[in-house]
Amino acid sequence: MTSPLKDVAAEPGSAKPDPLLVVDGVRRDFGGMRAVDVEHLEVQRGVVTGLIGPNGAGKTTLFNLLTGFDRPSAGRWTFDGQDVTTLPAHRLARRGMVRTFQLTRVLARLTVLENMKLAATGQRGERLLPALLRPLWGGQEAEIEKRADALLERFLLHTRRDEYAGYLSGGQRKLLEMARALMVDPALVLLDEPMAGVNPALRQDLLGHIDGLRRSGCTVLFVEHDMDVVMEISDWVVCMAQGRVIAEGTPASIVGNPDVIDAYLGSTHDEPGFREGE
Ligand SMILES: Nc1ncnc2c1ncn2[C@@H]1O[C@H](COP(=O)(O)OP(=O)(O)O)[C@@H](O)[C@H]1O
Ligand SMILES: [Mg+2]
Numbered sequence: 001m002t003s004p005l006k007d008v009a010a011e012p013g014s015a016k017p018d019p020l021l022v023v024d025g026v027r028r029d030f031g032g033m034r035a036v037d038v039e040h041l042e043v044q045r046g047v048v049t050g051l052i053g054p055n056g057a058g059k060t061t062l063f064n065l066l067t068g069f070d071r072p073s074a075g076r077w078t079f080d081g082q083d084v085t086t087l088p089a090h091r092l093a094r095r096g097m098v099r100t101f102q103l104t105r106v107l108a109r110l111t112v113l114e115n116m117k118l119a120a121t122g123q124r125g126e127r128l129l130p131a132l133l134r135p136l137w138g139g140q141e142a143e144i145e146k147r148a149d150a151l152l153e154r155f156l157l158h159t160r161r162d163e164y165a166g167y168l169s170g171g172q173r174k175l176l177e178m179a180r181a182l183m184v185d186p187a188l189v190l191l192d193e194p195m196a197g198v199n200p201a202l203r204q205d206l207l208g209h210i211d212g213l214r215r216s217g218c219t220v221l222f223v224e225h226d227m228d229v230v231m232e233i234s235d236w237v238v239c240m241a242q243g244r245v246i247a248e249g250t251p252a253s254i255v256g257n258p259d260v261i262d263a264y265l266g267s268t269h270d271e272p273g274f275r276e277g278e
Contacts, residue, residue, distance in 0.1 A: 003250075004044060004047065018045045020044070020046075021066070022042050022077060022078045026076070028061050028062075028072050036061045036062050036065065037244050038245055041245055043188075047214065047220075050230040051223045051237075052239050052254075053246075054266075057240040057243070059192070063192050072085070096187035099189070099192065106176050110164070111165065112165050144183075151182055155178065155209065171198040174206065178194060188218070189219070190221045192222075194210070211233060231251045239254065247259045
């Protein structure tokens with residue numbers, strides 16, 4: 001299959017043939033510090049885009065803005081052609097745009113299954129108990145449970161279905177977060193460091209799940225530090241530094257990109273994450 005991105009210019013802000021997400025002039029200031037300053041960014045539909053950049057580059061803040069968990073100082077973005085700049089997270093989720101968190105937010109005192117069912121409403125639900133949500137499910141509870149069970153099986157969590165999520169390992173929580181995000185059958189999934197803190201065996205599973213999402217037509221934008229993972233799974237890579245998009249391109253074009261290398265070398269906190277000899 002030829003890539004839909006083969007003729008796309010490897011430069012920041014490049015136009016894509018069929019963008020699902022289009023970001024324009026998005027800024028987020030914290031006091032005097034501009035954490036995000038993205039002039040233009042298009043995310044191609046149906047592919048996996050890796051978002052890289054040193055610590056503090058603004059990747060998580062950008063995710064927070066795009067998914068309605070934070071408000072921008074300026075700018076707008078469209079999802080599937082619709083301006084969604086002001087939509088809160090739960091409404092974005094219902095439209096098919098969901099995210100996971102760098103630090104997982106599974107609800108420890110709910111069971112694995114309850115966590116899944118809660119996600120069907122698109123709610124994060126910190127303050128809501130499942131019983132309160134029952135009216136929202138509108139008699140669809142059996143259907144929702146069926147979907148939850150199918151996903152738990154796919155993510156190999158079905159044996160933990162009725163245990164409190166608090167008893168899961170860190171890696172299993174990552175899997176649960178991802179499974180939970182898929183309850184709304186999303187068109188776009190944003191994953192913030194899905195592999196961080198996950199053991200090698202589960203990492204392979206997670207990679208497989210990301211690949212599975214792509215094969216099912218889902219669009220994935222994911223933050224990852226391990227360059228080997230980024231190179232293996234991404235169709236396209238975007239690099240941020242100091243709030244800006246400083247490079248874009250195919251994985252191969254990003255590896256030797258001097259601006260990307262400079263960004264990592266210039267950062268005080270972070271290693272590039274390139275591993276040799278693997
Ligand atoms: N709520 C906040 N208040 C103040 N500064 C913040 C806040 N959130 C993030 N920042 C700052 O914004 C910058 C970008 O952070 P972040 O988006 O977490 O980067 P990344 O995810 O790329 O590591 C950092 O300098 C961080 O300290
Ligand atoms: Mg981050």
